[in-house]
Amino acid sequence: MNGQYHVFPSPQSSCDKDVILNILSVLTDLLSLGTGRRIHYVISKGGSEALLQALLTAATRTEPPDHSTLLPLLRLLARVGQRDRKFGLKVQKAEATDIILSLTRKNLGHHLPLTHCLWVLRVCASNVTTGTMLGINGAMELLFKVITPYSKRHVRTVRAAIGALAALLKSKSNSRRAVNRGYLGELLRLYQDWHRNDVSNNYIYIRRGLLLCLKYITNIQLGRETFLGSQGMEILFTSVQDCLSCKNLDPVIATATQILRKCYPKENLPVMTVRSSYSFPLPGNAKAEPSCEESEGDHESDGEEEAEKDLDNEDEQSKEEDYDLETDVNKLKSRAVLDRPEEELGQYESMCPELSLNFQELELESKEEKSLEDRTESLPSTPSHFIPSATSVKHPNCRWRNQSVTEMGPDPGEQDFKVPLQSWRKKEECRWDQSNEKRDIAEAAWDTNFCEEEDPARSFLFALRPLPKDGAWYKKMFCPHCEASTSPCPGGRLESSDTARNLLEKHQGVVLFHSPYFYAARAQCVKSISGYRDLAFPDFWGHQPPPYSKPTLERKHGVQRDKVLDDVRRLIQPDDVIGRTVYDLDEPSSCSRPAAPDCLKFFSKFESGNLRKAIQVREFEYDLIMNADVNSNQHHQWFYFEVRDMKLAVPYRFNVINCEKFNSQFNYGMQLVMYSVKEALQGRPRWIRAGHDICYYKNHYHCNATAGGGMRGKFYYTLTFSIKFPHKDDVCYLAYHYPYTYSTMMSHLDILEQNRNPKKVYWRQQTLCQTLGGNPCPLLTVTAMPESKNRDDLQQFCNRPYVFLTARVHPGESNASWVMKGTLEFLVSSDPIADLLRKCFIFKIVPMLNPDGVINGNHRCSLSGDDLNRQWLTPDFQLHPTIYHAKGLLYYLRSIGRAPLVFCDYHGHSQKKNVFLYGCSIKETLWQAGCMVDTAVITEDVGYRTLPKILDKVAPAFVMNSCSFLVEKSRESTARVVVWKEMGVLRSYTMESTYCSCSHGLYKGLQLGTQELEEMGSKFCLGLLILHLKSLPCSKEVMAQAALLLDLEEEITDRAQRRCSNSSLESDDEPPCAEEIDYNTDSSVDGEEDFSELDQEIQECLSWVEGKTEDEGVTTEQTCSSRALRRLYISSQPVPNSTTLPLGSTALGLYNGFESSPV
């Protein structure tokens, strides 16, 4: 084909003309067969240029232009041009814009050629510069002549004109011109006319085309203002109401909704300042003002000075990602640096008591703990609890835990929500009865003070949040026998410890590894910025995972547009908008004020609580604003608050209106979690996934420069959900994810320490350091006690390699804590695998790297307003003490030649599914960045891949395909990269756990609960043991034991894996979501790049003309005879029953079908 297009002869004779027609016919047939690949080939060989040249010749050399060649040529141009991304530039180069424009102008009265010109015009205008030029030369005026006034004559031409106009309006200067000439109002009127007259929805494409024009015009501020001034919001809103019931009209509704969202007048968030309600004075002369991080690069850039640039950026994102990769080999190579004086490392010796263990100490200890040991024999640590058996069964809707196939009951839907009390309580109840002594200890803790240095004034001020106030329910619950009992004054605080004791007598001990006594005792010692005095019920009472896991929520068709339209209704029909602030952290008086009747009450001043403000919008709808991280003005994501006084069976709508992330798993089936106090007191103390009609989209709130403290034009997003509460007048808690507070962790450690078998488990809890807020950050050491006191065993004890684990550096990632909980419980358990594992490693664990953040309800940062996982390169000992000392301890271990074999920092990932690891590899990073890698120079141990590969096999939630081992520049100060580089730890990881669900394996399509997260933590331990066996020398004894245990284990996991055979599918992308492209208002993504649209339009027009000519009764506007007209229509259909091309007798490219049909 090469060179073919240089030889379009100039049509001087009729013979030449036939040649041209033949060539066009061949081309048309060639290009209409098969896929777009042929067209792209033609483009790559200069096809667009040749066709443009031919057009110039045809249009200028003959007067009047010869339509028999011109029309097929224009069609070819439209088809080829729309697929040629450089077409606009080529048109300019060929100086063809004027020709096309004047050709259009000349044909104003001739609708068929005019339609053809308009198609080409539309394709030319897809390049913004070319479009602008066309606009300057009067293209829009021309198009307006075609589309106004409203008329159903020549709809094909009108359609083509609207398509061309929409393309032109992508140029902002054209949009300005259009607004200035009053076209916006005309477009609105035209849209109304079509909307009104198109009763049977035959002209949807025209209505949508007009909306697209409006959509592009309103990309500029002037457009939006004029739109508002022309009652555009009302017009579109009203018209959409008529369309909602008809599914065919979805494209119209979607575009109208986009315009409504975009034009909704921008507002500042209804808060005085976006800075956090909490501030914390920093030590020294550290900056009190937060740095204004640019988050997610999502800034407003509208206004008149917008750059007119080509949208030629489809590869930009991946390029940006690659650009972030570290390609400097020297920076990738491990280097032993020290960020502090070497003599400072000495202080960490005391944090490794296991290395200087002596016998007296051991002996003393075992005597001391003997009595305790006796009562811990019955501890809840059966192996089956930790390593879930293969009898877990997958059910299409719900999966029951610990239930065999034969036990599968009926569909566990609502009715299982009300499992009878005994069925799940029995076992644990006994357990608690057996350990009465332990309860005594805990009760003592409740009474006396747990903390060493305690403000005496505060300790007795702490109180549990008031219980539900519904009198009848309360009486039934607490005084079932005393009919005549007086009102228990349930609205007040549980001030008398008697009431609390009654409560505990009645219901304690239902939750494994949780004690309300321990919790309350620990919570008293917590130092929070606002001085919390309340205990949230769920944290106090505990959480017992429900016996089923819930599938991801199916997204209802059109849920987002319905919510958006409901938001727009506030503007159009403001009558039912209440707009009353019902909770305000910044104005405490608002909380004590008597609440309005028929209004929910909110509260969030408790550990990990986060809710800044609640505004009642309508009777059952509330806008919620989250608090920014302390000393910061951003990072809104985590929420956790109490709500009470609800009605039964009413869906309440909540809108969290200051979210910041660009997208959310809430758009892909994730639900939030809810805890009902009434449910808990009736024996179902649990966080459950809740909420329906959930979606996440960009809203009309923004943050201006002054309010944002320098952050310019930041957008916000809304998370909206509806909830029907299970009881009336209940007290419920709603949270972003299963809460796990600092006090929960501290009391959990207390219980673990009590519960371990001290003969077998070596356990030390020390304080790594005090946090900025004055809370101790615990450091744990866990390993097996030495086998005996003989020298060899002690030697083995001391020489075990280290595993260093950390979690919860990001406070909003509570899932990380649940995984850590699983790890810890497994490590101290009596499971034989745990026993073996303890003999293989010494575990150093910092279970919560950011206690202050967790306590104060932050999402990302510490009290200094810093992301602690970006401080590992040079942590400040005052501002980032936990990081400074965790790193110090690692330095110390390295300095004595004991750098850990594995380092892992547990996190949560809010955008992705599955559990996976991030690791570090020089080679993979360089390869990904496209660098030449001299493998002779760079050698790399691929051992970093072993652990994730093992986890992929043993942990059902873990997916190897989601892992990545690239080192990004933007991550150079994270724990993972610094520990890898500075400590030389090959296996240095970040473990990310989804908040949502898995895309693969056993848990595919199910939302992860705390049980699955905890299981991940225990499976991680199993993975470590297998790693040890695979990569380190082991004693025969260990090997034999392991062989025995793991054979069994492997068999189990094999079976589990086989059940879900699709587990190896690779797919990082989200499943298609009905409104995926629409959660944002970004106009550059609207799926219009679909070439089939214009192709189809051309095709429809062709068959229409063919149909017309076949029954010549209908008068057409054509100037040429029907026969001539038919000659113009070179087939774009594949030739039926023939593989030869229609040359020879059909040289004029007549459609085969015509020949045989009578004329």
Ligand SMILES: [Zn+2]
């Ligand atoms: Zn994180």
